[in-house]
Amino acid sequence: xxxxxxxxxxxxxxxxxxxxxxxxxxxxxxxxxxxxxxxxxxxxxxxxxxxxxxxxxxxxxxxxxxxxxxxxxxxxxxxxxxxxxxxxxxxxxxxxxxxxxxxxxxxxxxxxxxxxxxxxxxxxxxxxxxxxxxxxxxxxxxxxxxxxxxxxxxxxxxxxxxxxxxxxxxxxxxxxxxxxxxxxxxxx
Numbered sequence: 139x140x141x142x143x144x145x146x147x148x149x150x151x152x153x154x155x156x157x158x159x160x161x162x163x164x165x166x167x168x169x170x171x172x173x174x175x176x177x178x179x180x181x182x183x184x185x186x187x188x189x190x191x192x193x194x195x196x197x198x199x200x201x202x203x204x205x206x207x208x209x210x211x212x213x214x215x216x217x218x219x220x221x222x223x224x225x226x227x228x229x230x231x232x233x234x235x236x237x238x239x240x241x242x243x244x245x246x247x248x249x250x251x252x253x254x255x256x257x258x259x260x261x262x263x264x265x266x267x268x269x270x271x272x273x274x275x276x277x278x279x280x281x282x283x284x285x286x287x288x289x290x291x292x293x294x295x296x297x298x299x300x301x302x303x304x305x306x307x308x309x310x311x312x313x314x315x316x317x318x319x320x321x322x323x324x325x326x
Contacts, residue, residue, distance in 0.1 A: 148213040154225050155209035161202025165195045222267035
């Protein structure tokens with residue numbers, strides 16, 4: 139299975155890397171889809187105390203760069219679940235926003251639907267990648283096992299200490315009994 143992952147990860151990551159680089163270098167592609175929405179974002183940012191350099195274009199560029207970086211991380215098996223989750227978050231919204239099939243008809247519409255299904259397949263692959271444990275248990279499982287081991291160790295330590303306490307108690311009782319006998323014989 140390791141060989142399959144070694145081949146599949148770069149193949150799955152390649153479209154995300156390309157799309158991230160294109161988005162980072164040409165944010166206008168995203169802005170041209172819904173210019174009113176990005177103008178609204180710019181005006182909302184202008185009304186807040188955010189720095190002047192932060193606008194919709196900068197946010198889109200940063201999102202593209204993050205997506206490209208996450209794709210590279212996933213392709214090179216660096217924190218693959220985190221990278222896949224980042225890919226899912228940064229690219230699914232952008233892809234969904236670019237698909238305007240209601241404006242198309244005929245063969246062009248069918249091509250766009252096919253493109254949507256291809257993108258959905260890629261997102262499905264990334265969803266699988268997010269939950270892929272690669273033979274390693276999840277963090278939650280590891281924590282649960284650690285807690286179980288700790289409880290078992292604590293119970294074993296408690297039993298050991300109780301045995302020692304019983305042994306010390308028995309020795310102390312014997313000494314007390316021996317001392318009482320000595321006192322009784324010394325008085326008598």
